[in-house]
Amino acid sequence: MRALGIHHVAIAVTDLDDAFDFYEGALGFMRRHDRPDLQVAGAWLDAGPGQQIHLVQGERAAYVGQHFAVLVEDLDATVTELRQKGLSVSDPVGIGRALQSFVSDPSGNLVELHQPA
DSSP states (O other), X not given: OOOOEEEEEEEEESOHHXXXXXXXXXXXXXXXXXXXXXXXXXXXEEOSTTOEEEEEESOTTTXXXXXXXXXXXXXXXXXXXXXXXXXXXXXXXXXXXXXXXXXXXTTOOEEEEEEOO
């Protein structure tokens, strides 16, 4: 596997308005309008070319989806390679026009493997 870079980081926030004030107002990230209905309040922000910050409303400890995503060129090949190394990796699924799988690091932190459309 060769990681191509970071696609996005998901961050749990307790108040979206306060988060918008900070990430948009103070840091200058721009809100995206292509976020699908994920059954949890939040927003996606552009964080540079091909990079995003995903804000998710919820207590940090309560949001089990907290993760960061690594760009990969071929998700099927990556999943196969990691499974051959003994890692438990979820099957690829579509998210919007992209594909994603998940794997946990040794400490239990969730890492998304992301193949863009």
